[in-house]
Amino acid sequence: MPRPKRDGAASDRARVSMADVAQAAGVSAQTVSRVLSGQGTVREGTRAAVDDAVRRLGYQPNLAARTLATGRTRRLGIIVTGSSTSRVMVEAGAEAATRRLGYRLTAAVVSTTGIRSLRRAADQLRSDGAEGIIVAAPVTARDRWTPKGFPVVSLDDATAGSPEFVTDQRAIGRMATEHLLELGHRTVWCVCGPAQWPEAKARVEGWRAALVDAGAPVPDVLHGDWTPAEGYRMGALIATDPSVTGIFATSDELAIGVSHALWEVGRRVPDDVSVVGVDDIPIAAYLCPPLTTVRQPFATLTDAAVRLLVSKLDKNTPPPLGGSADPESTRPSLVVRASTAAPSL
């Protein structure tokens, strides 16, 4: 006997099911399924009848039922941290790429990047139906921290195993540093994000290599988190040192904090000190002075990560191209604005 129609509220009142479509089209539910999935052969007339019924009734497939039957959710998860502009750009890029492949994306925000937080976030995403996750946060643990059969792709090359497609973070540090050296700065100081972030580490390596190649002295690196507040704190440590004339901050938000510290002690950008950031966030061009920065191709990065993850879930989707990918689209680019200039004498 039919169960009483679901109690008001959130029920899908009178929602059309596949059986309704089948009846309207005069075929079996199975045939409707075939038509909609494109699998199997269906006569042209039958297909038209089904398509017509679908449109007439406004049929929308029930995701829960499909998931239950197939064991597939077609949902991915992403773990992000902080509230920086770059994280938003990463999330947006991942969302777009995910949808392009016919998947959905759920995000989990972690406040700390310890293994416990990551594990909890992974659990949450999994219970939310994620079939795999993208990690846009540092993973220091060598051991497995996700359940078996739950693929993980990291935005950096630490765990992805396909470093070819990732933006060359070392190049970012090198470009910024060489730009300042070419302007005539004797050396470049580095204000850096958390040491455990591979991105931060790689940018520092690029910075160091550029200095060494140029025979310039290599100052100590300052480390903090990614917030402007930390940029300010670190900037204040070196702001009054007259030998500091060029600073490479590993994110725009850090650069803003650094600039503020300089401003506070009366040193002008770029007259007294030049500052370079990374990311090219939307406001970078409107700071006073506009910030010179290294732009990253976030979209390419996230697209590759998502594609790599999906290729692990679905044998029909090939992994990203890797080494043969268009290098142009993965290369960072220096955006020269007014926060950098030749050092004053």
Next chain:
Amino acid sequence: MPRPKRDGAASDRARVSMADVAQAAGVSAQTVSRVLSGQGTVREGTRAAVDDAVRRLGYQPNLAARTLATGRTRRLGIIVTGSSTSRVMVEAGAEAATRRLGYRLTAAVVSTTGIRSLRRAADQLRSDGAEGIIVAAPVTARDRWTPKGFPVVSLDDATAGSPEFVTDQRAIGRMATEHLLELGHRTVWCVCGPAQWPEAKARVEGWRAALVDAGAPVPDVLHGDWTPAEGYRMGALIATDPSVTGIFATSDELAIGVSHALWEVGRRVPDDVSVVGVDDIPIAAYLCPPLTTVRQPFATLTDAAVRLLVSKLDKNTPPPLGGSADPESTRPSLVVRASTAAPSL
């Protein structure tokens, strides 16, 4: 006959089901369900046995099956637009509130706020299983734009019908304007977000009311979108006018663009012109000079909106308190920094 175990890849290989738990605990699946849901009566010993089995087997309920059986997804959607920092804050607040009530949140980003975009976003969220949506974008259409039985709550009071709990946007405009008038400015110019956004409109109303109350002249309002680029464009229109000494921008990002326009023509903030923003985004305190701004209690706002929506889906959850809510927690606050000062003579 058992279907061949799901083909590798993304299958839930050997995932434990309720029946497994039931067998391990020596009870029926029904009893396991009762224990887990807390509904119905179960003897203490039985409950312990089930709990133990759940832990031992690492059982995790299958959301798809539950959804199919109950008709409830316990998922909400949110429609956001732009990539401003404030939208991120809104999204984060909504996510937290949603999870507190045992729901999940999916976001849909729209690039334009026309009725077609909104409808498409709503469809997308619904097909993703959302039972209702929160709209953090302007809704100008008077007519119904969502399917019936699909509740919508807007972050502003245009459609929510419960204006009591919403931040008083007029107060924001008033506070900023009065602050500048008190400093001695003859009048205050207004650089505003899109006219169709209720927040923008209300802030302008507050600004106008403050001017009228003070007997100050009321300049024309400048309208654009929420980006710093538009703030710059609008700022450039008035930057060279020497009578302009105080500007109220309806977001921090607009204020940054405005400040840039002033800077470009050689007018200093706050010496020549004072600027006030809205939102207090993280970098506001680190701009040069630090930005005076009006902070909004985003968390309170989003919490109320989510609660209101859930109360429509679940009769057991009461709606937010409305008029009797703690006014302190919903009131905006002026954060005075260095971008405002008395006008020079």
Next chain:
DNA sequence: TATTCATGCCCGTACCGCTCC
């Protein structure tokens, strides 16, 4: 061979019924 249909099953939950005190 080309189409189509009928059945079983995915995994929880609602409802009803059966014990046993």
Next chain:
DNA sequence: GGGAGCGGTACGGGCATGAAT
């Protein structure tokens, strides 16, 4: 006999498989 405690059965809406025309 009424209630506590528990099990059996029928779904929900799709998809996979094999049978049937």
